[in-house]
Amino acid sequence: MRRLGALLFSALALLPAGAADLTKIEQRWLQGAAPVLEFARQHKLPLDIIVQPNPLPGVAPLALAYIKGRCKLVLSMRGNPEAQATLERIEPELLDAALEMMAAHELGHCRRYVDGAWHGLPAGFSAPDASVVSPELRATYLGMRAARREEGYADLVGLAWIEQRRPREYARLYAWLRAERERDLLPGSHHDTLAWLDLSRSGVARGADSIFGAAQPMWTAGLAVED
Structure with missing residues (x-):
């Protein structure tokens, strides 16, 4: 206290x-x-x-x-x-856990900034092909894709926090987060993190030393299927 x-x-x-x-x-x-x-x-x-x-x-x-x-x-x-x-929108008995998960999500953003990795891609990945959109919209399109990747990573960090700290509540918190992401969803938009949520239904990465280390492999796996 x-x-x-x-x-x-x-x-x-x-x-x-x-x-x-x-x-x-x-x-x-x-x-x-x-x-x-x-x-x-x-x-x-x-x-x-x-x-x-x-x-x-x-x-x-x-x-x-x-x-x-x-x-x-x-x-x-x-x-x-x-x-x-x-x-x-949160069940009362899950409120503290959900607030922790949301704060851990933001901490995932912080880690990416501090590491100088914001909007960056891991080795072996390249920026998406922007030729599918008109020239005047390409910067917006690429920015949206980059923001979606960061949201996906942060969602995994939040889930990793729950998996490590509150494992009995993981399934219910996962369901709540997914419902939030699907509410008023615009496919492909900044908060369309379903590619990563699809992979993390049963957990993120058990046994990892940190919430950030837990999120990284599944985030990378999601990059290959985000479209």
């Missing part, structure tokens, strides 16, 4: 002068994410918490940015109905 209090204080300290204290929903998300935040601290990942003080319509409640060599876990929950709606 003392560590959680320190995390909440750190988040509050990042708010602009005069902003209100953390809301109950912000506290709830951070409470659920606390084990992942502690993991990041122990492994010396450069992670800060930022709480957006003003409403930002259409922004994800939880996201990650990378600024000047540091990862920023960004909470955009004020005036954002999706923050509460997300919690309501």
Whole structure:
């Protein structure tokens, strides 16, 4: 509890002068994410918490940015109905586990940034053929494909966290994540990670030393079938 209090204080300290204290929903998300935040601290990942003080319509409640060599876990929950709606789509007994999984997903993004691998491909893979789209859309198309790959990797990191820390809840958390990805799905879009979820139904990579090491082989396997 003392560590959680320190995390909440750190988040509050990042708010602009005069902003209100953390809301109950912000506290709830951070409470659920606390084990992942502690993991990041122990492994010396450069992670800060930022709480957006003003409403930002259409922004994800939880996201990650990378600024000047540091990862920023960004909470955009004020005036954002999706923050509460997300919690309501989770079975109450799975809430802490789901919040951990979502935080671990963002930690997967952080790891890729810190490693200098963001939007990169492993050896043996090349960028997709963009000749199938018009020239004016090629940059957008390639950016979307790259973002989808990163989301796929991060989903696997989140699942690896659950597999290693909460294995009895893996099947139910996997089903919840898949339902989230299939909700309002636009095939081929940034959050269409089904190619990787198809591979991870029964687990990610048991016995791996880290959540990142667990995700990597299955992520690479998914690159070959993502279309």
